Amino acid sequence: METPTLSADDAALVARYLAHVRVEKRLAERTATLYGLDLDKLARFAAGAGVALAAVQGHHVRHWAARMHAAGRSGRGIALILSGWRGFYAWLGRQGLIAANPVQDVRAPRQPRPLPKALGVDEAVQLAEHADEPGDPWLDARDAAMVELLYGSGLRVGELIGLDVAPSDGALRAGRGWIDLPAAEVQVQGKGGKRRAVPLGRQAAAALRHWLALRGEAQIRGGGDAAAAGDAAQALFIGRRGTRLTAQSVWQRLKRRSLQAGLATPVHPHMLRHSFASHVLQSSGDLRAVQELLGHAHIGTTQVYTRLDFQHLARAYDAAHPRARRGK
Template sequence: MSDAEAPDPLVVRYLDHVRFEKRLAERTCALYQLDLIRLADMAAASKVPLLQVQSGHVRRWVAQMHSAGRSGRGIALILSGWRGFYTWLGREGLVAHNPVVDVRAPRAAKPLPKALGVDEAVQLAEHEEENDAPWLEARDAAMVELLYGCGLRIAELTGLDVVASAEASRAGRGWIDLQNAEVQVQGKGSKRRSVPLGRSALEALAHWLAVRTQLPGMLTQPTPGASGLALALFPGRHGTRLTPRGVAQRLKRRSLLAGLATPVHPHMLRHSFASHVLQSSGDLRAVQELLGHANITTTQVYTRLDFQHLAKAYDAAHPRAKRK
């Protein structure tokens, strides 16, 4: 059926149904109409009436749309419209089986995690914000060092306490062990792991802890028996433990002030940590342990990032890679 021809009467009836009985938005009805025109065109090209369409036809049409470049998400939306049409035909007693019910769109390619380049990550870590209160600058610098230098998840970061305590053990929080240069975190699945603290992270944390003791409401000398805000490694402006949203807002602001082209979110620093360690060491198992991944297949996505980095270097440097 071409656009110039009269719509199929069944399509007209269905569109009236969704417009007047289901009272769907006009925009939705217009999208349904386009999807059903596409269905009718494909059925006509295959010389099969709409009431005789089978699952095999639908799968073939899905393959045609996919090979023509339509995304998996776009095909999924089209199939949803077709599925609703045949569900209605079934209720009307016009078809015995919905040919779209078991057909699924092709899976979309999983996007690579977004990671900063090494220079960008260093630029962010070394940025000093002069317009902030000194305690905010010290706190945010320590957070960046832990996110990028240790690859922590944002929930692991905000759950950190100054010292180990009975409360921390019960709540599943982590803590800083400066003496052994480690951060103890509890990740997904209640699995605890130790992550080494690098020199820059140690320096940033030592500075922050010295500043932190001067804040109102903070203990001068935190002890294992302390509780509440006195234990929170990173407090907010209002005297409560800093939230993941608060961390994300501060990091976005800091990245823009540091001159980065793209606003940075906390998980981007975790991706950057993993990618940069893998680029330098090539040790996938070590990266898995540092990230706290239960399955190494989760970590293997960073090999794609590493290959992407190598491919760019090859394209830029190798004389046989350069194209005219």
């Protein structure tokens, strides 16, 4: 199939626009290069349809977006291309070369929402029960308690690092949560300032008691800042220097622990939250309860776990039912 040839006028328009984004908008060279590739695609579509760039209409753009989608381009990729085209036509409008932007009301195909990645029950237990060899008892106790809370209570990483040892005026003012061991609950400060109480399982409570018995070995340092020192003294999870752990530190420690435990995939905090939700739903079938435990404002956010649960059931069916294995 012969490649459509760009007219001299269209090539000149594209060149002028790229000079504009490079010089006047001061876009990075790589960004300008990507714009050029997207506009080259637009110009070739237009040439193939026998229409000048300035004469392109909305129906043309919708047709070309559909062609890209049929060719396997993702919805996100198409959206980025359309964004580049939209900027080009906005510039043409400011030059007085077109009356309306043909890309303005064109949207990319919706991308299917990816399923959250969750561990199997055996993998989650393997991670929770792993101990460093030879390891550091202080770090091992802390990391084990973090895993038990993330998987056993479904906390977000921000909720985890925001936990204090006990309630205090400072925690309430700062919008932080805390551990209530006697009541076997975690008082969580979630998104949007919403508080919720999450049950604390037996294994998580035991891991926390073990961690709290060792926690005081760290030297609390506030760097001369009384407020920082006070925050560190209250923080449930701290580093060796006594400062409250960051989300990045939790990610790094969890990745390290999962690889040491022999899991095939590095684990991140939200994967444990997904695992918590999936396993509770598989056992109970109570979507509303999972919504409350996760602190989701809308049930629609939680419904993704019904798809994950069905995927689990489908795998079990494929593995167990004789009629499901006919293609093997």
